[in-house]
Amino acid sequence: MEHVFFCTGHELKIPNIVKSEGLYLYDKQGKSYMDLESGVWCTSIGHNIEGINGIIKNQINSLMHAGFCYSNEILEESAQSILKAAGFNHGKSVFLCSGSEAIEISSQMAKHLTAESVSLTLHDSYLGAYSSITDKSRNWHLLNWEQCKICSDKDKCDLSCEVLKKIPKYVSEFIFEPGSSSGFVRFPPKAMIKNIVKIVRDNNGKIVANEVTTGIGRTGKWFGYQHYDINPDFIAVGKGVGNGYPVSIALINEYTARQLELKPFHYSQSHQNDPLGASIVKGVIQYIENNDLISEAQKNGALLQKHLESIVDKEIILEVRGRGLMFAVDIKNEGLTNSIYSELIKKGYIVGNRGSSLRIDPPLTITKTEIDGFIEVLRETISHVKLFR
Known part of the structure; x- marks a missing residue:
């Protein structure tokens, strides 16, 4: 995209998204990505809602x-x-x-x-x-x-x-x-x-x-x-x-x-x-x-918070702050944040990178199954980063 001026301060990681549906984005090769940032926190009920x-x-x-x-x-x-x-x-x-x-x-x-x-x-x-x-x-x-x-x-x-x-x-x-x-x-x-x-x-x-x-x-x-x-x-x-x-x-x-x-x-x-x-x-x-999504945000937010708090180890993950389906996960330093962020993208999960923390704001339509799947991958990613840092 040599003729597009990007000035948000964020690196364009996936330039070839061709399809979207609900929580998911798909690139030209058919790889799926779960969008846990809701675009720029905008797709509150998911992408491409009929x-x-x-x-x-x-x-x-x-x-x-x-x-x-x-x-x-x-x-x-x-x-x-x-x-x-x-x-x-x-x-x-x-x-x-x-x-x-x-x-x-x-x-x-x-x-x-x-x-x-x-x-x-x-x-x-x-x-x-x-x-x-x-x-x-x-x-x-x-x-x-x-x-x-x-x-x-x-x-x-x-x-x-x-x-x-x-x-x-x-x-x-x-x-x-x-x-x-x-x-x-x-x-x-x-x-x-x-x-x-x-x-x-x-x-x-x-x-x-x-x-x-x-x-x-x-x-x-x-x-x-x-x-x-x-x-x-x-x-x-x-x-x-x-x-x-x-x-x-x-x-x-x-x-x-x-x-x-x-x-x-x-x-x-x-x-x-x-x-x-x-x-x-x-x-x-x-x-x-x-779809009673305000209640769903409360319920699934409580579940996601419980999962995120369980990964706080004070070694890499320092603190979790959240309310509803809005979370920040503080990380020891920016290098570790970047490593976890990049690994998650490779595995098909998009979160926000704030330098000293990861920002997680999934659509209100996220399910328990999707939360559980993300947490499993996040745990694996943190373990991998610990091993090779």
């Missing part, structure tokens, strides 16, 4: 792209389905193209309503690819919660905490990523997050849940923030909601939507509220509901 393909074909034959003055009723149907899943029954949705954009528009709306310019987030958050978010040297307060990980009172955190005292009095919004931590799967203490939300809310700031990675069943609930007993004003949704199609959504709760009606906000781009993306979102939500 029901979703049918929805795409039907919508293309109707209307795939809308203008500023015309649309299709699928927008309202899809909005109702995703808002219901989020518990925002009387809220509103903006359909967009990427998770980065869903976070960006949520942040812009928060600043518009609060008239504040400083955004708050945790120091290890990944919030998207836009320069307004990647460049945190201006108009950002990064809350370093490293010491909270080992705090003996982390489950009883109160407003006297020294970390919380560093929060500026006035911020436009707190953007909370509930567990991905730039791909390393770290879960902030519940009490700390609830206190941050209280501080920001008491000063009229907004709460944005960044659910691009942690949403759509990934953590065993519809959204990761639901593990924290908080109620955000905005939810940024992406990746898994399109099952590989580039669609994202900014969800707005009822109160905030009313505020935006009183103080109009303008944002436009060519593919905002496109019917094709909306139809796919509705289809993915229905597929998850019809």
